Amino acid sequence: MQFDFFTWLAGIPDWIYGILQWIYHLIMGIFFWAWGVIEWLWASVFAPESFMFLFRAVLFPGLIFVVLTLIWAVWFTRKLWGRIQDRRGPVHMGKYGGLQLFADAIKLIAKENIIPDNAKRWMFRFLPGLLLVVVLLPFCFIPWDFDYWFIADLSVSLVLVFAFLTAVPVVALLAGWVSGSKYSLIGGFRAANNQFAAEIPMIISSVGPAILAGSLSLMGIAQAQTSVWFAVLLPINLATFLVAAIASVGIFPFDAPVADSEIIFGWRTEFTGIYFTLTYFAEFAEQMLYSALIVALFLGGPVGLPFLPGAVNFIIKFIITFFFFVLVSSSFQRLRQDQIVHYCWKYLLPLALLNVVIAMLAIVYLPGIAALLPLGGP
């Protein structure tokens, strides 16, 4: 075929028109797609039940609430420590020092982040955040209330919570490892050692409620306590869980991982500024998480005064449990890390088992007790 220049020239406008149309369709396609996505999102977010789910996940028993409680918990701990030690605790910022934590956080965040030369830089930056996330995630399984004011209810939530919590010392060990300091390394290994000591007694202690309730979900366990709290049936398990929880968090009597007079600050030695803030918050978040678990497992969860909403009952019991956390953690000398393992395995584990066995026997031979439980009487 011969090339006809003029035909070619006449075809150019068509060609340009085609390109323009192509671009127009492309843009419109993307636009309608995005519009569709937005519409879908809009519909799903503001559909009443989804909106309320988001509200719960982000606001009330969710993230914001937990973070605010965290800030309150730090203040409460410091104030209580102060009172126990004949001091006043924080006083200057705000009423009774209530804003102290914000001031501290602003100061810490504004500080320079020092990353040691020996540290593995990216892991060093990444781990503190990961730690806080790992600790905050299990809060979504806490049964703040039986109906509506909870976030998620899984049939295996108890196991899942422990799975998350086992990751904490791994993060601590890694943090000690990547900091590139000898003190951090020792601290990291001690954190792992603590978890090794405390994990088994803690899980055995929580087996008691799980068996009595016949459920592995925190919600199911809490619901099983409507007629009798498990603290009545499993008092020793409550004590062992508390002690094992303290050991697992690594606060005072079991604070070998962060023993300040021995290894400066353990695996947190090299963290500064925002990284330190995150690890510091993670420690308190873990304490809070364990307090909430104790309330859910042993103290009846939202069961309590009938004229109060369930969540309020839960929070009251939560505060009392947290108070005991602080009380126990402020009254003993620190144990050496081999002694931690020794005590946890030699005393806590048999005691926890003993109580489970006693409770089982009681169910079998005392039909009145079994009738109180969802298992039902004979």
Added chain:
Amino acid sequence: MGFFSVLGDIYQILKHTFRQVFMRPFTYFFPFEDRIYPERTRGRHIHVRKNCTACAQCVRACPVVAIRIDKEDKMYEKDAALYFDYTRCIFCGLCVEACRFDALFHTPVVDLSEGDRDDLVYGPDKITTLDRDPLEWRGRRFR
């Protein structure tokens, strides 16, 4: 030590800790509350120029050479101006002891902090009087 006596000891400790929570704290709310300092408190000095005889005994007694004397600066018949350097002074009280003319005393004022180092050298205008600018912090006045 039996298992139960250990439990008893733990209970004792926890009981005391628990009681302590509801006790009045021992410390005080410092800038807003302050205690009464005893008479003998060795705080900053006050120099009574009327009694001073410019004998320079205080300057000789000072172990850290915190006092400088200016004999030219006369206000009365035979007195001298003293400059106290509170960056050096260790509040030992030897100068007050050395002064036999009742011209130099300690006062119970102990909060001497200043923003500027040079302000801690108390010249004759500051050392002869207890008046000073009040410190303002968050809308309240101290001193």
Added chain:
Amino acid sequence: MSPDILDEAMEIWFGPQHVSAHGWATKLTLVGDYVVECDPNAGYFHRSAEKVLEYKNFRQGSLVLERMCMLEAFLAEYPYVAAVEKIAELEVPERAKIMRTIMMEMSRLHSIQFWWGQFNAELGFFTMALWPWVDREYSLDAFEELTGSRHTVSYSTPGGVKYDFTDKVLKQLDRAIKRFEDRLPKFRDMQMGSPTFRARTKGIGQYTVKQGLKWGLSGPPIKACGVPMDLRKDAPDPNLAYNMCDWEVPITENPDHPGESDALDRMEQRFKEAETSVQIIKQLLPQLPEGPIIDPKARAKANRLPEGEAYARVEGTRGITSLWLKTQDKAQTAYRAKIRGPCIASYYALKDLVPGAKFADFIVIFGSLDPYPGWWDR
């Protein structure tokens, strides 16, 4: 120690920036969790006090001494004063003798209270650290009422003391002693009965008398082995009033290993020392005669000393504190002064005492010997 063990060894510097190493640094070689080598280093706290003493006249000299160890200021400044008194042949009035003794025992009490708290803080029980420190405030109030200063008291002076007891001082002294006696039995129970404390200190840092004497230890670390070695009894100073009252040298016997002492014994010993101090003060207070508090000629005599040499010593809280002073004729300042602090011995005793112990126990051993850096770095 075979060389292949040392292949895996980790060298770790305990101090000088460590939180519980205030002015000292010790190099530890760790194999696993065990310390195999301990190398105490002095020199981080050096203030050239001996040289400074050559430039201070005899009334100013005691100020330097009391800054060696502010916790036992009354005791620390005494050897210098006694040496000057010996060279100048000054007579100390009876009242001044008793007042000195009382204040020295108060100083011992205060120092023990401080150590008690600090040891607990090192063991991770910060609450128990602050409770004795509250009692210590009462002693400090008494010091302040008497001398006008809380720590750097500058009380003794050649020929007597500087400040007289007033009614207010006596009231404060009574208050301090009463407070201590009120709280001691309870705190002692809580301290010695605390299972975590016993677990941490029993059998830790154990040595025999022979070893202790070889290292040159004195004071409570030796008395805790059951040997009544006390300068107050063995070589009573004529210028002090220890022979005017009736008391026994406090000793502690280890029930399992006679003639040895561990950290627990040394804690017990400190309690007994404090009780003895209180006993002495209580006997001396009513014996206070009327009269001058300073030799009237002391001022003139202490200005210029004749040629001479003197050696003075005192049983300090941490062991024997002594000073050797040489003067030239008509000198205004000392020709040479040599201070022997008690803690240099206990610090270098770590070299033989620590290897074999766990890393976490290092600070317990260190704390139980109560070394104060001011005494080994002069």
